[in-house]
Amino acid sequence: MRVHDILIVGAGLAGMRAAVAAAPGLDVAIISKVHPVRSHSVAAQGGINAAIHPNDSWEAHAFDTAKGSGYLGDQDAIEVMCQEGPADILELERLGAIFSRNGQGQIAQRPFGGAGYPRTCYAADRTGHSLLHVMYEQLMKKGVFVYEEWYVLSLIVEDKVCKGVIAMDVLRGELHAIGAKAVIFATGGYGRVYSSSTNAVINTGDGMSMAYRAGAPLMDMEFVQFHPTTLRETGILITEGARGEGGYLLNTLGERFMNRYDPQRMELATRDFVSRCEQQEVDEGRGVDGCVLLDLRHLGKKKILERLPQIRELAISFVGVDPIESPVPVRPGAHYSMGGIRTNAWCETELAGFYAAGECACVSVHGANRLGGNSLLETIVFGRRAGVRASEHVRRVKTVEIASAPFLAEQKKVERLLKRKNGERIGPLREELGAAMTEHLGIFRARERMEKALQKIQEVRQRYENIHLEDRGKIFNTELINALELGSLIDLAETIVVGAINREESRGSHYRKDFPQRNDAGWLRHTLAYCTESGPHLEYAPVKITRFPPTQ
Numbered sequence: 001m002r003v004h005d006i007l008i009v010g011a012g013l014a015g016m017r018a019a020v021a022a023a024p025g026l027d028v029a030i031i032s033k034v035h036p037v038r039s040h041s042v043a044a045q046g047g048i049n050a051a052i053h054p055n056d057s058w059e060a061h062a063f064d065t066a067k068g069s070g071y072l073g074d075q076d077a078i079e080v081m082c083q084e085g086p087a088d089i090l091e092l093e094r095l096g097a098i099f100s101r102n103g104q105g106q107i108a109q110r111p112f113g114g115a116g117y118p119r120t121c122y123a124a125d126r127t128g129h130s131l132l133h134v135m136y137e138q139l140m141k142k143g144v145f146v147y148e149e150w151y152v153l154s155l156i157v158e159d160k161v162c163k164g165v166i167a168m169d170v171l172r173g174e175l176h177a178i179g180a181k182a183v184i185f186a187t188g189g190y191g192r193v194y195s196s197s198t199n200a201v202i203n204t205g206d207g208m209s210m211a212y213r214a215g216a217p218l219m220d221m222e223f224v225q226f227h228p229t230t231l232r233e234t235g236i237l238i239t240e241g242a243r244g245e246g247g248y249l250l251n252t253l254g255e256r257f258m259n260r261y262d263p264q265r266m267e268l269a270t271r272d273f274v275s276r277c278e279q280q281e282v283d284e285g286r287g288v289d290g291c292v293l294l295d296l297r298h299l300g301k302k303k304i305l306e307r308l309p310q311i312r313e314l315a316i317s318f319v320g321v322d323p324i325e326s327p328v329p330v331r332p333g334a335h336y337s338m339g340g341i342r343t344n345a346w347c348e349t350e351l352a353g354f355y356a357a358g359e360c361a362c363v364s365v366h367g368a369n370r371l372g373g374n375s376l377l378e379t380i381v382f383g384r385r386a387g388v389r390a391s392e393h394v395r396r397v398k399t400v401e402i403a404s405a406p407f408l409a410e411q412k413k414v415e416r417l418l419k420r421k422n423g424e425r426i427g428p429l430r431e432e433l434g435a436a437m438t439e440h441l442g443i444f445r446a447r448e449r450m451e452k453a454l455q456k457i458q459e460v461r462q463r464y465e466n467i468h469l470e471d472r473g474k475i476f477n478t479e480l481i482n483a484l485e486l487g488s489l490i491d492l493a494e495t496i497v498v499g500a501i502n503r504e505e506s507r508g509s510h511y512r513k514d515f516p517q518r519n520d521a522g523w524l525r526h527t528l529a530y531c532t533e534s535g536p537h538l539e540y541a542p543v544k545i546t547r548f549p550p551t552q
């Protein structure tokens with residue numbers, strides 16, 4: 001059996017940042033189900049927040065983040081992120097990240113939603129691409145071993161101590177137990193639990209599901225971010241940077257409708273709010289084919305080509321509209337997982353030797369609603385901290401010994417899947433699950449509809465026990481991987497809906513038509529979901545408030 005000091009699952013920004021931060025001299029390896037630079041971080045568009053300008057301050061950034069989170073974010077973690085963020089941005093630049101510049105040659109910053117100062121640093125509208133490639137170069141430079149196109153199936157945990165993972169070499173179809181003194185999950189989000197999403201098809205939340213099954217609680221899973229500007233049908237993202245640069249949202253009457261809802265912040269109100277306003281416009285008959293219009297024409301060709309070249313290409317390719325000439329139809333779409341594996345501000349979980357960072361974790365800096373540009377910052381700050389803390393931990397662990405039972409259990413599961421000759425195919429199950437989530441757990445929620453979704457999820461879970469695969473081969477069996485991913489999605493859908501049914505209030509992205517008010521007396525608390533045979537068991541935990549007492 002192979003054993004590493006630190007094993008990192010996930011090679012997006014959080015995972016690679018953790019690997020690069022791990023102490024020199026340690027044996028560090030990273031596993032990813034796709035080539036590292038195909039991780040979803042590469043698709044990030046609009047930018048990364050940090051108070052790097054002398055007129056801005058980390059305290060102002062922390063305030064905006066706490067307020068934007070509906071005061072559900074843990075303020076100790078928010079302080080860490082906003083305080084340490086500026087140095088991280090400058091380090092990224094020293095490592096080679098090419099940020100866009102202002103007229104004075106400094107790193108340019110654009111306004112983003114919910115922010116009191118224009119503090120989003122960016123590389124045109126391809127920020128994730130720029131940062132991920134820089135991190136990959138550093139990974140190569142440090143000689144970190146990469147298990148490329150290996151799929152992790154489960155965590156090995158004995159007596160609440162994490163000892164490694166069971167993973168499949170996808171190319172050969174072989175299972176392996178890989179031991180580690182510390183495991184860091186940086187496995188990203190679960191956007192694909194919805195039928196349409198801005199997320200890559202690989203974003204199936206495997207890490208959250210594995211941690212949950214291994215006994216670590218998931219926190220605040222009911223909070224799912226819907227981004228206000230995604231393309232009809234495909235769900236492809238049009239960055240908030242488009243509104244940051246001055247884009248308008250119009251309804252069919254040609255009205256800038258945000259003026260009615262929030263005349264101060266207009267299109268740059270927080271995402272949860274703008275998405276709800278758009279949906280209301282559509283529901284009241286002032287939309288076009290379920291969309292509103294994003295108008296960028298007044299920005300002019302030069303600015304669009306310089307600052308928003310990618311979204312122009314996307315709009316032309318996927319809806320046949322050139323934003324230089326016409327408004328683009330957009331609608332709110334599933335985008336980001338605020339919830340995830342519960343950690344403290346050092347990325348530690350409830351299992352010894354097991355850490356989580358990035359979108360799969362819930363630190364929690366985003367609470368009930370994430371501000372645009374804060375997720376990339378979270379991956380960098382907390383990825384680094386996870387690498388540092390895991391390095392300290394492994395010095396205290398002498399050896400790793402693993403029993404054979406976890407490996408045999410996974411082997412049996414895979415063999416059963418490959419052997420079964422009849423049963424349902426996975427496609428329809430995945431579609432039905434995604435459709436139920438989209439229909440009943442969207443922007444506006446109510447008990448009855450969520451209960452329908454729960455019934456559907458439970459039905460899908462039963463049918464999942466009898467799925468059969470057409471491809472029973474070993475070599476690069478993507479149908480097998482998709483089947484395992486579907487298992488993760490079912491677990492997560494259940495935690496989202498159960499958390500949402502129980503939370504009888506509206507806060508951030510969780511808006512209940514039957515409980516439209518925020519209720520701090522009853523609900524200023526985190527939801528924790530523990531895995532049991534009969535489904536998620538919920539407990540609640542207090543929110544850490546340091547310097548910003550909740551106000552409306």
Ligand SMILES: Cc1cc2nc3c(=O)[nH]c(=O)nc-3n(C[C@H](O)[C@H](O)[C@H](O)COP(=O)(O)OP(=O)(O)OC[C@H]3O[C@@H](n4cnc5c(N)ncnc54)[C@H](O)[C@@H]3O)c2cc1C
Pocket residue numbers: 009010011012013014015031032033034036039040041042043044045046047048049127128150151152153186187188189198199200202203205206207237239335336357358359360372373374375376377379
């Ligand atoms: C289109 C889009 C645009 C965005 N734009 C912005 C933006 O401008 N600013 C901002 O702040 N945020 C943005 N976000 C959010 C942000 O990009 C993500 O939250 C962040 O990049 C997630 O990084 P990560 O490192 O946590 O995970 P990811 O980059 O998603 O990486 C996950 C990794 O885990 C691996 N993995 C997962 N499961 C397994 C498994 N079972 N076995 C092995 N490996 C596994 C994957 O292979 C991958 O390497 C955007 C998101 C999207 C979808």
